[in-house]
Amino acid sequence: MTSTALAVEAVVKKYGRGRSGVTALRGVDLTLPTGSFTAVMGPSGSGKSTLLHCAAGLDTPTSGTVRMGADTVSQLGANKLTAFRRDHVGFVFQSYNLLPTLTVEDNITLPLLLGRRAVDRDWLDYLIGAVGLAERRKHRPTELSGGQQQRVAIARALVTRPHVVFGDEPTGALDSRTAKQVLDLLAYTARTLDQTILMVTHDPVAAAHADRVVFLADGAVVGSMAGGDAQAIASRMSSLGAW
Numbered sequence: 489m490t491s492t493a494l495a496v497e498a499v500v501k502k503y504g505r506g507r508s509g510v511t512a513l514r515g516v517d518l519t520l521p522t523g524s525f526t527a528v529m530g531p532s533g534s535g536k537s538t539l540l541h542c543a544a545g546l547d548t549p550t551s552g553t554v555r556m557g558a559d560t561v562s563q564l565g566a567n568k569l570t571a572f573r574r575d576h577v578g579f580v581f582q583s584y585n586l587l588p589t590l591t592v593e594d595n596i597t598l599p600l601l602l603g604r605r606a607v608d609r610d611w612l613d614y615l616i617g618a619v620g621l622a623e624r625r626k627h628r629p630t631e632l633s634g635g636q637q638q639r640v641a642i643a644r645a646l647v648t649r650p651h652v653v654f655g656d657e658p659t660g661a662l663d664s665r666t667a668k669q670v671l672d673l674l675a676y677t678a679r680t681l682d683q684t685i686l687m688v689t690h691d692p693v694a695a696a697h698a699d700r701v702v703f704l705a706d707g708a709v710v711g712s713m714a715g716g717d718a719q720a721i722a723s724r725m726s727s728l729g730a731w
């Protein structure tokens with residue numbers, strides 16, 4: 489039986505109030521089974537980043553609930569939310585956000601250090617090997633290519649064995665060949681490590697690496713597609729008036 493890693497239920501997000509207020513999400517439901525790789529696409533301003541931020545506990549919905557594992561994330565106060573994100577959520581952003589003074593290995597284990605958790609050496613060795621950086625573990629980020637730096641960020645996102653890894657345009661800064669390697673790595677972690685992934689992207693080629701693409705328009709889910717190729721995803725985006 490598949491379990492649910494993330495459940496977003498009836499999430500509404502409003503910014504501001506009154507006439508200048510903006511409703512960015514209008515009652516979004518989204519369920520991610522454990523080990524699934526989901527891409528979120530939609531026109532500019534459709535609410536993709538807002539959804540990612542609310543789902544990941546970076547922001548709080550105006551109403552509705554977000555559950556991850558046994559926790560109702562949307563009900564946690566600020567301090568508990570910070571600890572929850574550190575211990576149970578992984579992030580991969582377009583900018584790699586690595587600390588330049590730390591080695592590859594120390595960047596990867598930083599979330600454990602911050603959470604005062606022990607480093608599982610076997611898991612660390614496995615991850616460094618899986619992201620193809622076994623020869624680079626003592627190197628610093630400036631000695632690595634963009635793709636290698638993003639692979640460090642992916643290992644760092646996985647090191648806590650999070651409920652969900654959230655990606656915000658994780659390949660936005662990479663050339664297409666390197667982007668493919670990073671996306672293949674994300675798909676591999678979903679398939680072989682049962683890691684659940686939610687990725688926001690503008691790129692149909694990137695979205696095609698996911699098992700499912702969810703389309704947002706004007707703050708609402710307007711459809712989804714499983715197993716579509718880049719062309720099918722692009723034509724669905726065109727029908728939403730995205731291009």
Ligand SMILES: Nc1ncnc2c1ncn2[C@@H]1O[C@H](COP(=O)(O)OP(=O)(O)OP(=O)(O)O)[C@@H](O)[C@H]1O
Binds near residue numbers: 511530534535539
């Ligand atoms: N902090 C904020 N204050 C007010 N309005 C906001 C804020 N953040 C987002 N919005 C508005 O909410 C709506 C959704 O924005 P969001 O950034 O989630 O869209 P997006 O689909 O990620 O867009 P893009 O693809 O351009 O990054 C937009 O109308 C945006 O202007």
